[in-house]
Amino acid sequence: MDRRQGLSVRLKLTLSYAGFLVIAGALLLTAVWVFLLRGRSQSLIVSDLSDFLRVFDPSNFGPVVFVPAGILVLAFLLVFGLVGGWILAGRMLAPLIRITDATRKVANGPLSHRIRLPGRRDEFRELADSFDTMLAQLEAHVAEQQRFAANASHELRTPLAVTQALLDVARDDPNRDTGELVERLRVVNSRAIDLTEALLLLSRANQRSFTREHVDLSLLAEEATETLLPLAEEHDVTIETSGDTSTTIGSPSLLLQLTTNLLHNAIGHNLPEQGIVWVHTSVRTDTVVLTVENTGEKLPSQLVPTLTEPFRRGTERLHTGHAGVGLGLAIVESITHAHDGTLVLTPRPAGGLRVTVHLPAASAHVRQV
Template structure:
């Protein structure tokens, strides 16, 4: 936005210091006149140069000499206030120069610059520390978005490349089986649609563009378990649900998607036979907890810390036929953050994964 030129902050502070000093001088001289010289001769005349020379002789001090002395004092205060104010304002505003430089560096795309203002804590250092923290968050988000864009481009390119290869083979093969080709193309297209819908869901939750209502997480857990029961039986996995009523304020559809993703992930990443999944809810004074635990292979903390990254599938534990687009836990994390909650993943000592979603509890109505 274009703005009209104005006085700099340093000049404004300098004039303010000088003006305040002049005002204090005028009040001081007025007090001297009223309380010390008012009872003496009241003859007043405009001072000439000789009067200024008599100022420096204390024996001649009186009402006539007071005026030129006051003028000299005010002149000295003005000069002293301007010079001192300019120096003091420069020292006080020095941190703003570094903050401005950091803002310009960030505006040009360089998010790695840090102010790192030294010294004891004050308002400028609090501002600098807050700005450094903001730059660190922006840098981390920028790196995450770049990784996400690269991974999303790769994931979207894969089904398109497969489709192109199938069509090329079919065109060059006169004895092709049209039914088999249609089935494979349908599967590839379904995968591309699933990936696109997952990306749209991530965008929706990141923007928090959804309506909120009273939701009971325990009912959502039962609904997700009932929906995925045939899928679990197919993989030889049992599902156990338990817990208390867990009221929250949020989107029923998104919270159901969150629970379904967790449950599907727990079924797929399980032992080949006789696996189990426990899903439970609990309520505390200010929050509710949804916990999903499953049996499975032993996982390292390093691997678990990466599972919420987009397109991180943990392929060493995934059956190929059940592999999804790799956004399941990323969507869970996004939905949790959109509901002002926290997500915790931890490996189980006996193998498998434990996932805990903590959300703010809905206020009970009287």
Template sequence: MDRRPGLSVRLKLTLSYAGFLMLAGGLLLAVVWVFLLRNSRSGAFVPNLSGLLRIFDSAAFGPRVFGSVAAAVMAFLLVFGLVGGWILAGRMLAPLTRITEATRMATNGSLSHRIRLPGRGDEFRELADAFDTMLAQLEAHVAEQRRFGANASHELRTPLAISKALLDVARTDPNCATGELVDRLHAVNTRAVDLTEALLLLSRADRRTFPREPVDLSLLAEEATETLLPLAEKRSLTIATSGDIAPATGSRALLLQVTTNLVHNAIVHNLSEKGTVWVTTSVHPQTVAITVENTGEKLTRELVSTLAEPFQRGTERMHNDHAGVGLGLAIVTTITQAHDGTLTLTPRPDGGLRVTVELPAAPGPSGRMV
């Protein structure tokens, strides 16, 4: 916004201090004139001020002398107020200067700088602490976005490079089997399309531009389980669903994507034989939750803490038909946060993973949480 130049805050505070000091001095002199000088001339008695009244009663101290003294006092107060006010305003506004310098540095791209304003808490220090917290969050967000962009570029470049290599081989080899080439190109293209759709879904959920409606998490769990049951049977896995009706509010399509991603991950990252997936819904005083557990390899807490990051696929990068694009839990995290929920990942003691998505419960007919 374009603004016309004006007085600085320091100068305004200085003028305010000086003006207030001048006003106080003028009022004090007026009190002296009204209550002391006039009363002394009229012979009125003022307790404990007899010596001062004798001075006022002398012939040498008349209105003209009082006016000269008053003018000198007011001039002194003006100079003292301006100098003192300028110094005091500078000391008071010093924290604001540091905050302004940090803001300029952040505008120029330096998000690692922190104000760290010393001293006891006051309004300026609360502002500085809030600004430091904002800078830390921005720095972490920018770093995450850069890492995500680099990973997405790498993931998108891989299928394109494979397609180019396949086409180069087909062009140089006249005896290349066309059917096999088409199948491999189709698989690679499908992977690229899935990755692109996952990125778009991630962006849409992050913007929170979706309609909200009543959703029952137990129904979503049943639908996701039925959809992925053929994949589970193909891998000789057992899926067990249980729990209560869990009403929430949000986008049915996005929450179904959350449930589907969780069940899909639990199937893919499981034991090679006789594995199990448990899908459970539960109701709490203020929230509802869906929990997906699976058997599998033992995971450390350090590894589990990174699984929700984009393009993380557990203990190793998988490249089979059902490995996904590495955005499953990242999408779950974004959609959950967009619904004001929480995502908790916990390694199971016997191996595998427990993932819980907790969302605010939908209000009942009376407006109370169910």
């Protein structure tokens, strides 16, 4: 925003200090005159300039010299207020100047710079600490976005490179069976489409650009189970669904995608035979809970928190026919945060993963409104 140059804050504070001192001095002199000198027979009119010098003679101090003495006092207070106010304003504004310098360094340099303002807590220290916290979050967000862009570019480049290789083979070998080539191109193209749609869905969830309405998580769990039941049967996985009516307010399509991703992930990371997936919904105080739990191999506790990062996979999938695009749990986390919820991932002691989604209940939304 283009603004016209105005007075500095330090100058404004200086003038304020000086003006306050002058006004206070004037009120003090007025009070002295009203309560001590008014009614004296001597006049307050200054007849000669030499009366200014009589203020230094105690024997001549009286109402006749009160006016010039008062002017000298006010002049002294004005000069003292300007000088003292300038020094005090500089000391008071020093933290703000340091914060301003830090913002300029961050604007023109790395986000790793911090203010780290010393001293006890006050308004300026709280502002500096809040700014440091914001910089740390911004630096982490930028780093995450850079990793995401690099990973997305790599993931998108893979199907394009495979497609280019298949086309080169077809061009160099015209007698090659085109049916096999077309089928492989179809598979690669489908993966590229799935990845692009997942990226668009992730962007939509992060922007929170959706209409909110009442949604029952138990119905979404049943719908996702029916949709993925053929996949579960194909891989010998049993899905057990239970729970109560759990109503929240949000996007039905996004929450269905969340449930489907969790269920698909649970099926894809399961035992090769006789695997089980448990889907449960419940209601707690001001919160509805969706829990998806599956059997599988044991996961290291330090690995689990990283599973929500885009394109981050844990162990190798046991059902390689449905490898996904590496955005399943990242999309789940984004949708959860877009609905003001929390996502908790916990490794099961017997193997597998327990994913718990906490969302505000519909009744909590009503009370907030």
